[in-house]
Amino acid sequence: xxxxxxxxxxxxxxxxxxxxxxxxxxxxxxxxxxxxxxxxxxxxxxxxxxxxxxxxxxxxxxxxxxxxxxxxxxxxxxxxxxxxxxxxxxxxxxxxxxxxxxxxxxxxxxxxxxxxxxxxxxxxxxxxxxxxxxxxxxxxxxxxxxxxxxxxxxxxxxxxxxxxxxxxxxxxxxxxxxxxxxxxxxxxxxxxxxxxxxxxxxxxxxxxxxxxxxxxxxxxxxxxxxxxxxxxxxxxxxxxxxxxxxxxxxxxxxxxxxxxxxxxxxx
Amino acid sequence: xxxxxxxxxxxxxxxxxxxxxxxxxxxxxxxxxxxxxxxxxxxxxxxxxxxxxxxxxxxxxxxxxxxxxxxxxxxxxxxxxxxxxxxxxxxxxxxxxxxxxxxxxxxxxxxxxxxxxxxxxxxxxxxxxxxxxxxxxxxxxxxxxxxxxxxxxxxxxxxxxxxxxxxxxxxxxxxxxxxxxxxxxxxxxxxxxxxxxxxxxxxxxxxxxxxxxxxxxxxxxxxxxxxxxxxxxxxxxxxxxxxxxxxxxxxxxxxxxxxxxxxxxxxxxxxxxxxxxxxxxxxxxxxxxxxxxxxxxxxxxxxxxxxxxxxxxxxxxxxxxxxxxxxxxxxxxxxxxxxxxxxxxxxxx
Numbered sequence: 105x106x107x108x109x110x111x112x113x114x115x116x117x118x119x120x121x122x123x124x125x126x127x128x129x130x131x132x133x134x135x136x137x138x139x140x141x142x143x144x145x146x147x148x149x150x151x152x153x154x155x156x157x158x159x160x161x162x163x164x165x166x167x168x169x170x171x172x173x174x175x176x177x178x179x180x181x182x183x184x185x186x187x188x189x190x191x192x193x194x195x196x197x198x199x200x201x202x203x204x205x206x207x208x209x210x211x212x213x214x215x216x217x218x219x220x221x222x223x224x225x226x227x228x229x230x231x232x233x234x235x236x237x238x239x240x241x242x243x244x245x246x247x248x249x250x251x252x253x254x255x256x257x258x259x260x261x262x263x264x265x266x267x268x269x270x271x272x273x274x275x276x277x278x279x280x281x282x283x284x285x286x287x288x289x290x291x292x293x294x295x296x297x298x299x300x301x302x303x304x305x306x307x308x309x310x311x312x313x314x315x316x317x318x319x320x321x322x323x324x325x326x327x328x329x330x331x332x333x334x335x336x337x338x339x340x341x342x343x344x345x346x347x348x349x350x351x352x353x354x355x356x357x358x359x360x361x362x363x364x365x366x367x368x369x370x371x
Numbered sequence: 372x373x374x375x376x377x378x379x380x381x382x383x384x385x386x387x388x389x390x391x392x393x394x395x396x397x398x399x400x401x402x403x404x405x406x407x408x409x410x411x412x413x414x415x416x417x418x419x420x421x422x423x424x425x426x427x428x429x430x431x432x433x434x435x436x437x438x439x440x441x442x443x444x445x446x447x448x449x450x451x452x453x454x455x456x457x458x459x460x461x462x463x464x465x466x467x468x469x470x471x472x473x474x475x476x477x478x479x480x481x482x483x484x485x486x487x488x489x490x491x492x493x494x495x496x497x498x499x500x501x502x503x504x505x506x507x508x509x510x511x512x513x514x515x516x517x518x519x520x521x522x523x524x525x526x527x528x529x530x531x532x533x534x535x536x537x538x539x540x541x542x543x544x545x546x547x548x549x550x551x552x553x554x555x556x557x558x559x560x561x562x563x564x565x566x567x568x569x570x571x572x573x574x575x576x577x578x579x580x581x582x583x584x585x586x587x588x589x590x591x592x593x594x595x596x597x598x599x600x601x602x603x604x605x606x607x608x609x610x611x612x613x614x615x616x617x618x619x620x621x622x623x624x625x626x627x628x629x630x631x632x633x634x635x636x637x638x639x640x641x642x643x644x645x646x647x648x649x650x651x652x653x654x655x656x657x658x659x660x661x662x663x664x665x666x667x668x669x670x671x672x673x674x675x676x677x678x679x680x681x682x683x684x685x686x687x688x689x690x691x692x693x694x695x696x697x698x699x700x701x702x703x704x705x706x707x708x709x710x711x712x713x714x715x716x717x718x719x720x
Contacts, residue, residue, distance in 0.1 A: 267457055270419050273444035274451040274528075275471035275518065282445075285470070289461040 132350065139347050140340045147344045155322055156330040157348060163238065163326060164306040167245035168253075171302045175253040176295060180283065182254070183261035184269075194258075201251045208247050209315025216243065216316075240317035241324050245309045249302035256301060260294020261287070300360050304353060374526050374558035378415045379424040380408070387411050387582040393558035393575075400561045400573030400590075402605065408582040409562040413528050416560060417451055418444035429525055429558070445474070447526070450519030454531040456511040458503035458518070464490060465499035468518045475522065489517040493547065509540035516551060527552075527559040533568055545571060546719045566606040570594070571639060571718060578602050595679040595687050596670060603672045607644040609686055612720065614638070620717065626683040629659035629712040639718045644677065646714035647688035650707040651698060660710040662686075668702055669695065680708060 113121070140147070147153070181187060182194050200208055216223040218233045227233050234240050268290060272282040288295075310328040317324040319333065327349050335342040373394045380387040387408035393399045401409045414420035416427060418434065418441075427435040434442040450471075458467045468486035473479065490499050493513040495506075503511050512532060519527060532548065533541050549572055552559055563569050569576050570590035578586045578593060578601075586598045590610065597603035613622040615634030621627050628640045648654075654661060664682035671677075676695040678688045686708055690698070700706065 265457075267453065268459060270414075270417075270444070271451070271453060271457040271459075272470070272474070273419060274417050274447075274449055275474055276445050276522070277470070277474035278443075278445050281474055285474075286459055289459075292461075 135343060135346055135350060139343050144344060144347075147341065148348070152321065152330070153345060153348065156325055156327050156345070157352075159238065159241070159322070159325065160307055160327040160349075161352075163241045163245055164249075164303050164309075166242045167249055167306040168299050168303040170242065170246045171250040171253045171306075172295070172299060175250045175298075175302075176257055176288075179254045179257035179261055180287070183258045184266070197254055198251055200247055201255070205248050205309065205311030205313075206315050209244060209312035212240075212244060212247060212312065212316045216240075235316055236318040236320065236324060238317075238323050241313055241326060244312040244316045245306035248309050248312050249306040252305050253295075253298040253302040256298030257291060257295050260291040260298075263294075264290045296360070300356065304356065307349070307352065373430070374416070374560070375426075375428045376416060377425040378412055378422045378427070380411050380415060380420070380422045382411075385582050389577070389579060389582075389584055391560070391577055391584075393560060395558055396556055397575065398552050398559040398561060398573045400563060400569035400576045401579055402563055402566060402569040402576055403579035404564055404605075407579045409564075409579055410530055412579070413451075413530050413560065413562050416526065417449060417528055418442060418447050448522070448524045449526040449528060450522065450524040451528040452512070452515050452519045452530065452532045455535045456503065456508075456515040458506075458511055458515055460503055463500050463502055464495060464506065464514045467503065467514060468521050471518065471522050485521055486517070489521045490514065493517045493551070507540070508536050509544050512536060512544055513547065516548065520551065520555065523557075525557045527555060527557055529559065529561040529563075531563055532561070534563070534565065542719055548572060549720055566608055567610075567641070567718070570606065570608060570610045571720060576606070578605065591685075595677075596668065597672065597677060599672075603670075603677055607677070607687060607689065609642045609644070610718075611640040611642070611684065612637070613640060615717065618712070622684060624683070624685070626662065628684065628710075628715055630715045630717050631713040632717060634717050637720050639720050641716040641718060642686060642710055643714070643716075644687045644689040645675075646710055647680075647686055648709050649678065649688055649690055649694075649698060649700070650709070653707050654709050658709045659712050660715070662708050664706055664708050666700055666702055666704045666706055669700065680706070684708075686710075 178197065182190055213220065213235060215221050216234045218224065218227050218235065223234060234243065264287070268286050269282050272286045277285065308328055309326070310332070313324070313326060314329055319325050319329050327345060331342050331345045331349070334345060373392055375392045377390040378387065385408060389408070389412050391399060401412060403409050411420065415422045421441060422435065424437050426433065426437070433440045434447060459470065462470065465483060465486045468489055469482040472482035472485055487496070487499055490496055493516060495510055495513055498506065498510060506514060533545055536544055545568065552572060561568065561573055573590065576587065576590050576593050577584055580601055586593055586602050590606070593602060594606045594608060597606065611622050611628060613620040613628065615636060615638045618631065618633060619627045619629050620634060620638055620640045622640070630640065662682060662684045664680040664686065667679040667681045669676050669678050671692060675689040675691055678690060678700070680686045680688060688708060
C-alpha cells in the first residue's frame with residue numbers, strides 16, 4: 105500500500121520547511137564559525153566564565169528541584185482531584201508561561217522585595233532581604249520554569265490510566281501510598297521530561313533574573329547575563345560563553361533524549 | 372455471613388437499581404449486555420463509586436449506607452480482578468501480588484513469601500521476576516487473580532475476567548478460575564456478558580438489563596425458564612457436567628453424550644437449544660444422541676417456543692412455533708430429543 109509520504113514532499117510545503125530548518129540552524133552555525141577557536145582554550149579557563157557557568161548550573165538545578173517539589177503535587181491536584189475552580193487554577197499557573205519574564209521579575213520584586221508585601225515583613229522580622237542574592241536567582245528561575253513542569257506532568261497524569269489507581273485502592277493502598285508506589289512510577293518519564301524542560305528554561309532565564317536578582321558577578325550573574333554584558337564590551341567573550349551554553353544544552357538533550365524524552369513521547 | 376447490597380446509581384440516561392446477596396463460598400454472576408450497569412454495580416461494591424441510595428453490608432458490617440457511612444475501597448477487605456488485568460507495569464509479578472499485603476502493613480519478607488506461594492498456586496511459580504509486559508495474557512490474568520486472592524479477602528469481585536483473552540486461553544483460564552473459586556471461602560461476584568462464563572463459574576445468576584434485574588436463579592433455572600426474550604437469547608445453553616473419554620461424555624447425572632472431538636477428564640458438554648430436535652416417535656436412522664424425555668413446560672418467545680425437557684439428560688429445546696403446533700405438544704407429553712454429535716461443544720471444567 106502507498107503511504108502518503110511516498111510521492112515526495114509538495115513544493116509549497118518543501119520550500120518553507122527547508123527555510124525553517126535554515127532559519128533554526130544557521131544562527132547556531134554562525135556561532136560556531138565566528139568562534140575565536142585559536143584562543144578558545146585560554147578564554148574558557150578564565151575564572152569569570154567558570155564562576156558564571158557554575159552559578160548557572162547550580163541555580164538551574166535548584167530551581168528544577170524546587171519546581172519538582174512543588175510542581176508535581178500541583179499537577180496531581182490539577183489532574184486528579186475534584187477541587188472546585190481547577191480550570192481557573194490551571195489558567196493562573198500557565199500565566200508565567202506567556203508572561204514576559206521581565207514582568208515576572210517586577211512582580212516578584214513587588215511581593216518579595218524589601219518593600220514588598222511579603223518581603224517587608226520578612227525583612228522586619230528576620231533582617232533578610234531576598235532580592236540580589238543567589239536565592240533570588242533560584243526564585244526567579246523557578247517562577248519562570250515551574251509551569252513547564254506542571255503542564256508536562258499534568259499531561260502525563262491525564263494520559264496515565266487512572267484505573268491503576270483504582271486497582272491499588274482495592275488492594276488496600278490509601279491515596280498517598282497509591283501516589284508514591286503506583287502513580288509516580290507510572291508518570292516518571294513525563295516527570296523527567298518536564299524536569300529537563302524546566303531545567304533548560306531555568307538555565308536560559310534572563311529577564312526575571314536580571315530584574316529581581318540583579319547582575320552581580322559571583323552571586324547573581326548567570327551565563328545569559330554574562331553573555332549579554334560581554335556582548336557590549338568584548339563580543340568574542342560573548343561568543344565563547346554562548347558556545348558553552350550551546351554545548352551544555354546539546355549535551356543535555358543528547359544525554360536524555362533516548363532515556364526520557366523519547367519514551368515520554370511514545371507512551 | 373454474606374455480602375448484602377441494594378444499590379441505586381442514577382446517571383444521565385441510565386438508572387442502575389440492583390439488589391443482591393451472596394453467601395460465603397457462593398459465586399454470583401451478574402450477566403448482561405455491555406452498558407447494562409454491571410460494572411457500575413461492581414464499582415459500588417468495591418467502594419470506588421458512591422451510590423445514590425441503598426446499602427452495602429459485608430458480614431454484618433455497614434460499608435455504605437444513605438445515612439453517611441462510607442468505608443473507602445482501601446479499607447475494605449476485598450480483591451478485584453479487572454478485565455485487562457491492570458497489573459502495575461513497573462513491578463514484577465511477585466511485587467504485584469505482594470502489593471496488597473505491603474499496603475496493609477505486612478513485612479516485606481512475609482509478603483514476598485505469600486506472593487510467591489500464590490504465584491505457585493496459579494502456576495506461575497517460575498515467572499515471579501517478570502514484569503507484566505513480558506507475561507502472556509493468560510499468565511497476566513492468573514497473576515491478577517493471585518494478587519486479588521493473596522490477602523484472603525472477604526469479597527472477591529471479578530470484572531469480565533476472561534473477556535480480554537483469546538478463545539483458547541480463555542478455556543484454560545476459565546477452568547483454573549473455576550477451581551480457585553471452588554476453594555474460595557468468601558463471597559464472589561462475577562460480572563460478565565458471556566453466558567458460558569456465568570453458567571460455568573457461578574452458582575447463581577443475576578441477569579441485568581438497562582440497570583435492572585430481569586431474572587435471577589441458578590444457571591439451569593434461568594436457561595430453562597427465561598423470563599424475557601433477551602434472557603432466552605442470552606442464556607439458552609445447557610451445561611451438562613460429566614467425564615470425557617474418547618468421543619463420549621459420561622454425565623454426572625447419568626446417561627452419555629456423544630461428541631465429535633476426542634475428550635478426556637472433567638468437562639461440560641454444552642448444548643444449544645436450537646440444535647435440539649424433537650420427535651413424537653424415535654427418529655429413524657441412527658443418530659448417536661437420542662433420548663426419551665418429558666416436556667415439563669413450554670414458553671413462547673419470539674417466533675420459537677422454549678421447551679424445558681426432563682429425563683435422564685435434561686435439555687432445553689427451541690422449536691419453531693409452527694412445528695410446536697404440528698407436534699401437538701403439551702406439558703407432560705413424552706417426546707424424543709436428538710442432537711448431532713457435531714453440535715455438542717465441550718469445555719474443560
